[in-house]
Amino acid sequence: MDKVTLKTIADRVGVSRMTVSNAFARPDQLSDAMRERVLAVADELGYTGPDPAARALARGATGAVGVLLTDSLGIAFADVFATAFLAAVADALADHGLALTLLTPPRTAGVIPSRDVALDGAIVYACGPLSEDVGWLKRRRLPAVFVDQQPVAGGAHANVDDHGGARAAAQHLLDLGHRRIAILTVGSGVLTGVVADPWGQTITYSAEQRLAGWFEALSAAGVVPTVAVEPFRPDQAAYDGARQLLELTDRPTALLCYSDAFAASAMRAAAELGLRVPDDVSVVGYDDSAVAVAVRPTLTTVRQDVNAKARAAVHALTSLIAAGPGVSSGNAEHVLLPTQLIVRDSTAPPKAPRVARRNP
C-alpha cells in the first residue's frame, strides 16, 4: 500500500486536497457533513493526520522547543534540582501544546542538534556563555530564554535571586553567632578542596552569584570564610571537600553549601567524623529540593521555586515565539524570582568552647 497523503484521500472522496487539509486543521472552513465524510475515509485509509514534518515546513512551526542543559547531561541529570526544573519545564510547555527536545551536545561529527533539529525556540539552562551550542542557537535567531545565566543585552532571562538568597543564608548563621564559617561550593574541578581564590573557579552564573551573596554578608560582619570548591559530583567530590573542611585544625562551626545535595554529603562527612549536626556544626543547603526534608536532621536551606522558574521561562519563551521574528531587543523579558530562607533543624547557635563568650 502506498503512502497515504492528503491527495490520496482527496481523490477518494472526490474533493480537492485543500478540503481534506481543512477537515483536519480548520473545521470551520467546511460543512460538518463533508468533514465527517473526509474523516471517515481518512480513517478507513489508515491516515494518521497531516505529516508533522510537512506541516512544520509549511507552517513554520514545529511544536517542539529545545532545552540546552549543562554541557554534560550526565551531570545535569545527577542533580535533583536540575531534574526537577526540567520536569517543570516539560510540564509548563505541555500547557502550550509544546514538546521538549533535549539538545545533547554534539557527539558524532557532522550532526549538531542545536543546529540541525527543527525547533520553535529554546531554553538555555546554566550553560557556560561560551558554549558552542548557544552560539548555534543564536545564529539561527531562534527565540531563546536564558535561565540561571549571566544576563546579556537583548536576551530574555529568567533568573533567581541567588545573590540575595545566599546573603540571607550567611546572615542567618551570623545571627546565630557563628564566626568560623566555611563554604562548600562547586567549581570547574581544575582545583579542588580548600582554595584561596574561589572566584577563579566558578563555572556557572549561579555559583558566582551565591558566592557573592555569601561574601557580602560575611564581609560586612568581618568574617573571612574558608572556601572549598569541588566539581559537580555531589556524592563523592562534595563529601571529600566537606571532610577536608571539617578536619581543619580551626574547624568551622558552620557550613554554607552550594546545594542541598552538597549539604547532604557534608552531613555524611560530619557523621563519619563523629560530629553532630547542628550541635557541633551547622549546615545550610540551597534549593530546598526533596533531599532537604529527606535528610535527618532536616536541612536549613534557601528555597527557590522550580515551578515558578519553569513557568517564567516558558512564558517568556512563548511570548517571544508569538511575537515572531524581528523583535530583538528592548522588550525582552527579564524575570528575577525571589528566594526564601527556610530554617529547619540543621542550624543552631555554635557551642561556645573556644569561641569568645558572649558578653553578659
Place this chain on the structure above:
Amino acid sequence: MDKVTLKTIADRVGVSRMTVSNAFARPDQLSDAMRERVLAVADELGYTGPDPAARALARGATGAVGVLLTDSLGIAFADVFATAFLAAVADALADHGLALTLLTPPRTAGVIPSRDVALDGAIVYACGPLSEDVGWLKRRRLPAVFVDQQPVAGGAHANVDDHGGARAAAQHLLDLGHRRIAILTVGSGVLTGVVADPWGQTITYSAEQRLAGWFEALSAAGVVPTVAVEPFRPDQAAYDGARQLLELTDRPTALLCYSDAFAASAMRAAAELGLRVPDDVSVVGYDDSAVAVAVRPTLTTVRQDVNAKARAAVHALTSLIAAGPGVSSGNAEHVLLPTQLIVRDSTAPPKAPRVARRNP
C-alpha cells in the same frame, strides 16, 4: 533583510541551488574551490545551514526520537531510576546524532505531541499498554521500542529480567533464614497498605514481574508474604506502607522493596520505630541506584544496568529506523538484560527470639 535560503546564496554566487545544497550536505559532489566560495558567501549572508524543517521533509528524517514516559512526567522525574534511564538514553542517542524529544501527554485540547511532533522513532518506557499516546505512535507506524513493557507480538523490546532478579532477592532472604517476609511494592493507589490480593493492583509490567519473582521463590519455600502496596511516591507513601508492615503484631524480619527509594523510606520507618537494620529487620531494595550506596547501612539490592538498558533500546531503535518501513514482524529485536543480586549491609540472618532455633 529577507530570509536567506539556498536560492539567495546560489544567485549571489552564480550557481544553481543544488550546488549550494551540496556544499553543505555533500562536500564530495563539488570542487573544494567552489565549496569554499559558497561557504564564504553563506557565512557573509548569515546563513545558518539548511533549514531543519525543510530538510526533514525532503529527507524523511528529523534527527529526533520521542520518548514516552510514564503518564505523568512529574512522577517519572521523581524516580531516580527513571531519570537515570532517561539520561542514559539521551546519551546513547547522542552517539547516533539523535536528539531526544519528551512526549508529554496531551494537555491542550488539539495538540497531541505523540501525533503532531516530527519524529524518526520512539521509545516507550513503562507506560500502561492502553495509553493513548502509544496508540498514536502505532498508528503512525513509527519505529518503536518498548522498554519495561509487556511484550507484544511484532514489537521490539528491551526488558530486564525482573522476574529473575526478584526471585534472587527473595531467595537471598530465605537463605539467610528469614521466614516472616513482607513485600513493599508499588500499586495503582486505589488500595493502599496491606492488601490480600496484590495482583489486582499492579500497574506496570515491572511491578508485576517482580511480584511474580518474589512469590516464586517464597512459595517454593512455603513462605506466605504479607504485601503492602503504595502509589509511586517513594517519600511519603512508601514510608507509610513500610511503617504499617513493621507495626504488625507478627512483625516481619525482612522486607522486599520495589525500589531502592522505597527501601530507603522503609529504613527511615524502621529507624523511626527504633528498629535496627539489619539486626531487627533486613531490607532489600531494587535497581542499585545511587541511593543504594548513599544510605546507611548500604543497601542489599538487585542491580540492573541502566546504561546497558538504554543502549539496548537505542540500538534496537536505530536498527529499526535504518531498516526502513515495511519490515514489521519477525526480525523485531527482543533483548532481555540480566540482573544481579548485590549483597551489602542491610541484610543479615534474623535474630532468633521467636524463630525456631537452628538445630545444633
Place this chain on the structure above:
DNA sequence: AGACGGGACTTGACCGGTACAGAAAACTGG
C-alpha cells in the same frame, strides 16, 4: 583522431502540507 570515463555542475520533479485569493452555490432581505 575518436571513443571513453569521470568530475563538476544543472535540471526538473517531488517531499506533504498550508495560506490566500477567488469562484460557485446557497442564503439574505427589500
Place this chain on the structure above:
DNA sequence: CCAGTTTTCTGTACCGGTCAAGTCCCGTCT
C-alpha cells in the same frame, strides 16, 4: 427578482530543501 452576503469549496503558489538523472567539458587511452 436581483444585489449583497455568507458559506463552502477549489486553484495556485509557495515552504526550503533533496534526489536522480542528465549535460558539459576535459583528459586519456588506443
